[in-house]
Amino acid sequence: MTARPANRHQARLLRLLRDEGPSSRAQLGDRIDLSRSRLAVEVDRLLETGLVVADGLAASRGGRRSHNVRLAPGLRFLGVDIGATSIDVAVTNAELEVLGHLNHPMDVREGPVAVFEQALSMAAKLRSTGLAEGFDGAGIGVPGPVRFPEGVPVAPPIMPGWDGFPVREALSQELGCPVMVDNDVNLMAMGERHAGVARSVDDFLCVKIGTGIGCGIVVGGRVHRGATGSAGDIGHIQVEPDGRPCACGNHGCLEAHFGGAALARDAEDAARDGRSEELAARLAAAGHLTAVDVAAAAAAGDATSLALIREGGRRVGQVIAGLVSFFNPGLVVIGGGVTGLGHNLLASVRTQVYRQSLPLATGNLPIVLGELGQTAGVTGATRLISDHLFSPA
């Protein structure tokens, strides 16, 4: 895809077709503030570029039947979501429907060269199945703050070796297509907004609880990235004045008390201390524990695991309560690997927020789990690159 929309009307038309699928000219006319003749001109120009193709006659609305148009069916976007402990790669069509998706465990600390070698080989595998001949654009998420315009990670706390690595440039060269890079939590938020539980919500928070904890902030439908790209970094908000030491050098940070890493540590302690036979058996079998073990143990009736989940929910709820008072969102989405802890976690978060935030801010506030699971990040990634490509050049 080399063509780009020539003006903001064309850009708007492309995004409408992406978000609402094949449409008649009449339907597009209802949604966009353009004269009929001007609309016809812009649609014709998009047809000439090949970005848009004719798609048969539309259903009659009375009078002359209108022609359907749609985004070119051969357009392919690549979404890559680098987590702390795994990589997700997906291919979508122009409507951002996931056509193929792979997940592979990988420690982000292996560094950008090894991680992208793995991601590129996953992308090649998806291509080789015939899903795509090539990619028209790629969005990449990384688990740390990003200098957004340049697409470069900045001082990422859990990503040694990544600081300043030119992700956008390097990947663009390897893939031969435009690339955009963002923080993984921002992409999860935009994924849930595009196709998940936050559809059509303009102001919301998306809290990702994975190995660490971060928050995507959406204001007026756009991601708020902050002055230096670190907005939403809530893992280091203090929850306990004289709490546990944190990797960041402070004490009592949220991440030191909860998140995938802290939960695994607490579960292993409980297994070794004899507080949980269930966890001890799992530790003996696997050599280590993760949030998945805690969820399974809790489901099997292990009181210690349930207490760990509730205590974690209380901690993260304590932080979310403050953010709800501050930001007064219309929706709070909880996503990330730890959402396997499910409704026990959610109940605990809700209890804390509804108890501690102002009633005015929580009156109509839904706190819900994300809908997209492992495809939230990759969907957000393709949304990011398509937003970029469907903008005036």
Add this chain to the structure above:
Amino acid sequence: MTARPANRHQARLLRLLRDEGPSSRAQLGDRIDLSRSRLAVEVDRLLETGLVVADGLAASRGGRRSHNVRLAPGLRFLGVDIGATSIDVAVTNAELEVLGHLNHPMDVREGPVAVFEQALSMAAKLRSTGLAEGFDGAGIGVPGPVRFPEGVPVAPPIMPGWDGFPVREALSQELGCPVMVDNDVNLMAMGERHAGVARSVDDFLCVKIGTGIGCGIVVGGRVHRGATGSAGDIGHIQVEPDGRPCACGNHGCLEAHFGGAALARDAEDAARDGRSEELAARLAAAGHLTAVDVAAAAAAGDATSLALIREGGRRVGQVIAGLVSFFNPGLVVIGGGVTGLGHNLLASVRTQVYRQSLPLATGNLPIVLGELGQTAGVTGATRLISDHLFSPA
């Protein structure tokens, strides 16, 4: 002023003239994306409405000399800032320069009828000095959340009797001009952005420490009000898990530990407990203490007062630290009555934020006192109504 701009170009021209003062047509042409002939047409139409008047020949830029235009010099806006314990009223010209300003102590709990009677008599007093014949629009700030589109306070915690009072409608009728209503903290933020320390900053937080504590959130140059108008209500974020009981029903809220009301209470306790002779003398003389007494006592070397200020700064800094990690602002402004505590307070806030927030978020982050003092709110109020009036009808 009955005329309103007919389109967004005219609206933009009016705002440019408001923010940058009298300008030549050539200068306007540099700032606005319009053909020369279209610009001439729009300026001529504004001249016909009387909103804009000719203002002599501009300085030569080589070639034919351009004509200056400016906003009508007779335009007058009224700004009213209702605080918990006082009312500020000001008259500005169309450039939002304060021409006259009155302050009067008044307890907001006396209710809307008494408060607005007072505010209207202050406005009448300013009019009677010849500053204004009438008002072309008025902005009103109230110390609680506002249902913004309707201009109605909602469940304001410290404002019994105000819930649902139709401020916008009632004042508009009394004053005979358009009225807009917002939360006082939002108006302080917009005042500092228009003419104070946040000039030209698009993303910042403005923390107002008065009787209570609130925060104005500016994103992309616009106030973020939240889903129910309560965004920025940080006074009830918990700073101490088992802390002091708060009027809201919870324990350990920021406002229970700091702010004008908490500080006065603590100072009176210290005076009665014999911990501060300085405060005891002031209490004996005045019958009660305020933040002003604490500031004066600290300046006179009273260690207890200094400790109260530092402890308060630590508390509010603790909350701001979390907000900085979350929101990653480009600037934090501290304003409100308690800023009389000055650099001791600021130093304590800064220490806490720089220690506790992520280095990436604080690297280039200035934390400063507001510049406008008592006129910040009224300036923001006139900015609000002028933004409304200088929008397409």
